[in-house]
Amino acid sequence: MRLGKYLAQAGIASRRGSEEIIREGRVMLGGKVCTDPARDVDGSKRVSVDGSEITPASTKLVYAVNKPIGVVSTSDDPAGRPTVVELVASPERLFPVGRLDIQTSGLILLTNDGELANLLTHPRYEVSKTYRARLGGGALGATALRALSGGVELADGPTLPARVHKIAAGLIEIEVREGRNHQVRRMCEAVGHPVNALERVAIGPLRIGRLHEGGHRRLSAKEVDALRDAASRG
Ligand code: URA
Numbered sequence: 514m515r516l517g518k519y520l521a522q523a524g525i526a527s528r529r530g531s532e533e534i535i536r537e538g539r540v541m542l543g544g545k546v547c548t549d550p551a552r553d554v555d556g557s558k559r560v561s562v563d564g565s566e567i568t569p570a571s572t573k574l575v576y577a578v579n580k581p582i583g584v585v586s587t588s589d590d591p592a593g594r595p596t597v598v599e600l601v602a603s604p605e606r607l608f609p610v611g612r613l614d615i616q617t618s619g620l621i622l623l624t625n626d627g628e629l630a631n632l633l634t635h636p637r638y639e640v641s642k643t644y645r646a647r648l649g650g651g652a653l654g655a656t657a658l659r660a661l662s663g664g665v666e667l668a669d670g671p672t673l674p675a676r677v678h679k680i681a682a683g684l685i686e687i688e689v690r691e692g693r694n695h696q697v698r699r700m701c702e703a704v705g706h707p708v709n710a711l712e713r714v715a716i717g718p719l720r721i722g723r724l725h726e727g728g729h730r731r732l733s734a735k736e737v738d739a740l741r742d743a744a745s746r747g
Contacts, residue, residue: 517550619713717743
């Protein structure tokens with residue numbers, strides 16, 4: 514990652530502001546003044562600004578990623594499949610917050626902030642997740658929709674009430690507050706409508722928006738605060 518971007522991501526200043534600070538000779542990389550904002554930072558050398566070290570721990574990063582189908586949501590995969598962490602070039606070690614099935618696309622967070630990850634995945638505070646599901650099994654009737662929203666009996670117990678909207682024929686948006694294995698697929702299957710395609714479109718108040726498949730963007734402090742708020746309301 515370029516030094517200018519690294520400082521901006523560490524919250525030192527805007528991208529432009531960070532480049533200015535570098536050109537002013539206030540930044541040291543590996544103990545030497547570096548005035549080139551394009552210099553590559555790979556985490557192997559100390560970075561300091563005005564003599565204060567910018568440590569990885571002081572840089573809390575949270576990225577929204579649009580995971581494509583076929584990418585696993587673990588940090589590494591013994592089977593050698595592509596992982597979601599490989600989609601974001603970062604000098605910091607990032608890890609995924611929660612999981613999405615390999616066949617599910619859509620919004621997943623990557624962060625180096627363990628405390629935030631805990632808050633967002635802890636069953637006690639579980640932030641709601643919204644999915645778009647394309648369903649098979651013919652016309653989707655009011656009975657199936659009512660069953661999905663009221664709670665469905667699964668092998669590991671009934672599901673909590675969910676918000677369900679029919680968007681078009683065979684397409685629903687469903688917001689759940691639990692994170693059980695393959696939960697949405699199992700719920701839809703249980704009411705006679707197997708899922709043909711599943712995409713996560715929101716985590717709490719954060720929507721995927723126009724993030725393209727395989728793309729990522731860093732969340733603003735305001736967006737991270739809104740996620741924390743959603744968790745503490747949980
Ligand atoms: N529910 C599922 O069935 N799969 C996912 O990936 C997420 C929620």
